[in-house]
Amino acid sequence: MEFTAGGRLEVRITPADVGKRVSVRRLSDGGAADGAFTDTVGVLTSWNDGVVVITRRDGQSVRIAEHTLVAGKVVPAAPARRRGPAATFAELSRAAARAWTPVERERLGDWELRSAAGPVAPAAAGGGDAAGRRAGFTRRANSVLPLGGPGMPLDDALTYVRRWYAERGLPAYVQTATGAEGTQEQLCADLQERGWAREVTAELRIGALAPVGDLDADTGRVALSRDLDAAWLRRYRRTGEPGPHVVRVLTGGPSVWFAAVPGDGGVPAAVGRCVVDGRWAGFMAVEVDPDARRQGLATAVMAALARRALDEGASAAWLQVEEDNDAARALYSGMGFSVHHRYHHYREPRRPDA
Incomplete structure (x- = not known):
């Protein structure tokens, strides 16, 4: 990774670059004493109170103390071209959504609230958050699909989302994506900041049919x-x-x-x-x-x-596979499928009595 300009390391990013894809180098945990560095590439999702947060393509957020930065620059938003058919994130997201049709849906700006709830699940031992909840078949048909903004402040939208799913006896999930042009690293960081927990990460892979x-x-x-x-x-x-x-x-x-x-x-x-x-x-x-x-x-x-x-x-194919399913990932790699982006399901914060 090249940061030098005339042989000198430079930090060429500022808080004004939040939302852009960046590459940074920082001192490792050993600090200047060991002379080691750590590189991070991702979307700059916040820069507040001396802390820089970068969300990587795998959805993980990295917190970096500003004083440890030794180099940084904005890099092209689009990752290198992958094998397989050309496809945009929006096109693939809509195709995947049509393949998992919910029983009920509602629009909230450019968010789609989706539900496919079944009968009430048996109460878990000890009660708590699982007691009296309905069984939602597949998170993909029981989560919010954001393909833009919700048309209102994020906190207001999340309050609406939690109420909508609670009325249906379901926990609230938001499906987000990272790792391609137009994906939602900023939303991932915003959800994590508000206590939403990422439960599942999967790859959306594409290939020639x-x-x-x-x-x-x-x-x-x-x-x-x-x-x-x-x-x-x-x-x-x-x-x-x-x-x-x-x-x-x-x-x-x-x-x-x-x-x-x-x-x-x-x-x-x-x-x-x-x-x-x-x-x-x-x-x-x-x-x-x-x-x-x-x-x-x-x-x-x-x-x-x-x-x-x-x-x-x-003429083109897509599939989804969870990141911990090594056998399936190896099978699909052998068939010519490569990762286009990753998607994640964030669950609402647990209730105090859970």
């Missing part, structure tokens, strides 16, 4: 259907007893396909879901029986769905 369809896989045993049946749901392990709200979310979307590989006892050995939306094919809900792993079933499901999406005119 044709190579997925060309994968060497036994797709002949994969059955594709427009219908979601009870057998498919028994293999899908992301929910308990699936209610109508689960079915409504899974069957919602522009053009939805379900894949299943027959298994023992009437339960598929593997399943998957694909939503075709214009040029995009979104892959999700890929599940394999633990006893049938390493047999190429996930690859076969992906390839079969990709070929159907190609037939419908799609």
Whole structure:
């Protein structure tokens, strides 16, 4: 990382650069005594009372004492071009949102409040925050999707959000994104400052669709259907007893396909879901029986769905994978998917009696 100007380190950022992508160098914890430095790249999200806060592309906020800065500069907002199809954050966010259709939604400026709540969940032992709460199927359909400003001061918007979800017996979540041009590092920092806790971070990956369809896989045993049946749901392990709200979310979307590989006892050995939306094919809900792993079933499901999406005119693909799912990340990397941006779910502060 190059900071020198005529051989001299310079701090060329000021509080006026809040909101811009910057690169800084600071003295390490050992200070000037060990002569070591630490570099940080991200969005400058605040500079107050001698503390600089930079939010990195992974959503982590780094607090830096101003007096430890030895160099800093503004860098281009757009990261280096990635492999795969060109795509903007806004385009991908809207495509992903259409693939997880909520049961109920409401607009708040350019925020969308989304709910897909099921029956009241059993009270947790000892009561507290979980007692009497409803079960919301998938955070993606039970969180605020901000694609701009809420049309009011942030604190007022968050008060409205918390009340809206409380009325539905759900905890309030805000979904944010980092790591691409136009993402929401500033909102991440603002939420953290207000006590909202980040619970989940996932990658949104993109890739060309044709190579997925060309994968060497036994797709002949994969059955594709427009219908979601009870057998498919028994293999899908992301929910308990699936209610109508689960079915409504899974069957919602522009053009939805379900894949299943027959298994023992009437339960598929593997399943998957694909939503075709214009040029995009979104892959999700890929599940394999633990006893049938390493047999190429996930690859076969992906390839079969990709070929159907190609037939419908799609050319690009996206998927979402949590950052701690190393096996899935390795599989998707081998298929040509690369990270476009990361998204995070921030939960409202816990209630005092929780």
